[in-house]
Amino acid sequence: MLSLSTALLMVTLPCLAHAQDTVPPDADELKALEERVTRLETAPAKTFLSQFNPAMGLALDFALLDRDDKADFQFRAAEINLEASVDPFVKGWAIVNGSEGGVEVEEAALETTSLPWNLTVRGGRLFASFGRFPHYHGHELPVIETPNSIDTFVNGESRGEGLEVSYLFPTDFYLSATAGVFDQIGAENDRLDIAVARPFEDFTYLGRLNAGADLGDDHSLELGISEAWTPKRTMVEDATVTGSPFATATRKGTWRALTGLDLTYRYHPSSGGLYKGVVWGTEVFVNNEQRFDPATRLPTDRVRAFSGYSYAWIKLGRRWRPGLMGDLTEDLDSARKLTKTYTAFLSCDVTEYQRLRLSFSRREDNVPGTLVSNTIGLQWTGVLGYHVHGFRDR
């Protein structure tokens, strides 16, 4: 068999011989060359047991919040992100977040990468594709605190345990449809114990349609509509209080439908130099539900409540991004209770991986009487290691 070194010499020799203005190498030089090539050829391959370890990143997020002259240093996130292909068919990731509230697995999911017919299936614990900001991790939002409308209507991030199937339409613009089924949606949703088995009508069913199109070279528009439908809800009854002779869990004529509508406009001039742009985003949520009243042991009247936010930020250059956000949130049970939040923020991207943010928020609760609270926040965020910008959460 021809060794690599011999082959290399055979290739280089004629070249060297034909090269003009160069003296042919002498035997010593050739011998040295052969030795070098042999060394390379026989060098052990650099392998180690952790070769297939997933890509790893860590996001750190801290803030100082001063609300009505009472301040708090918040340890918001030390978020470890692990991701890799499992095999040629599936990739997997886990996001484990430690904060002052404890350690939580935010996401642990598998996603197909090679299904035909434009299908993608993801399952596990994941941020369900409901709305836009509900599936953002906290440090990726344009503001320090999650908008009140999302906290109240989605119960924090759209986290859920379940399964989602997405279909990308073969159109010239971006159009995707997602259907999913989850134990329930909402990271802080404590209406149900997610570790307890339940009938399928108690699950939350998700549907989302997301479209996006370029408007010329510099503009784009994205529109999404989402629905999270929970046909029935199991109420855990305390037998000592209700005196119910039935099991502790009784199904009642209750249901919930949460609708989300989101619109995002982006201006990124491809010819206007670097790091310039405007993003304007709005999301509206409508909650319709019939609850269970433990006092009357009957479903309550249907309640409907609205909420939403709108924000815009401008990228002024490589570093600075000022912006404004307004949020209106009705109380889920009483539409007359309204909370308004206005936020002004200024982000400074020190580098791609380090960001400082200053923000001022004014919150007005209208019932009972108008309550006003002001919050000044300073946030410091850094990303270590692996970090990728997904298309969905961009």
Next chain:
Amino acid sequence: MKKLASPFVAAVLLLSSLPAWAAKPLLIVATVPELADIAARIGGERVRVESLAKGKEDIHQVVMRPSFVAKLNKADAAVYLGLSIEDSFLTGLLAASANPALRSDPIMQCSGPGCIDCSQGMSVLERPETLNRAEGDIHPQGNPHYNLDPESGARIARNIASGLSRIDPANAALYEKGLKEYLSELEPKVRELKARAAPLKGVKAVSYHKDVAYLGRFTGLDFIATVELKPGVAPTPTHLASLVAVMKEQGVRLIVREQQYEAKTVDWLAERTGAKVAVIGTMSGSLPGTRTYLGLCEANLKALLAAAGKE
């Protein structure tokens, strides 16, 4: 037997050659316009080529547009520079584009039969010995801006041709022919450019971003520093002050500004040091007359020669 065989062979030959001209052209999506240009030259009628970036962007900061997902979904091949240069957009787009031939991979960027990585076999400059973001954040696999060296063109073209032949073996001969034709135009032109670049040898220069290693190798320009503090890290006042001192001390008379970077800092630096500014493009389509790869190479060389006073 012979009588029977020849019509049979003829029929088989005819049938096997049918898809070659009856099939729809392959859709090739390139990340940058110069790769689209070269792929179009090699693939000819057999391919339809589109580019994601238009040319004026910073390759490290290309914005993911909704139409890019739709394009990559239908693509038979993705042609990219590799070496993680497209990290900010390609991986994310592929993850959303549901194309089994082009799977997103957190480590390889693109994995699947349609991926054509143009950096294959490229001799990579400035490979870091250790990786540490304290040294900047965007060239982890070595300097990925090899497209600025006209001498990389042949390797890029060969990689594209072999990728196309792998994806569409029935037309391999056609791609080989396209490659030969392109190289016969490219190679003499590159030799001509090399000769024209001769007066730049040893001329000291400063660039904005650390993307000129290959351009320096081709032209002989001696790039001694960057306006940016580190790759991807904007200049700080202290860095600029020391840069002025270094430029004066070493007599640097040439600043290279890639067109996507802001002119203000560079003009300030030029004023302080008396150096001249050459504006170059880092992608085809970035400046007038740079629609093709060769056009980009020539325009950049002209800008450098003019600013260095070596026309």
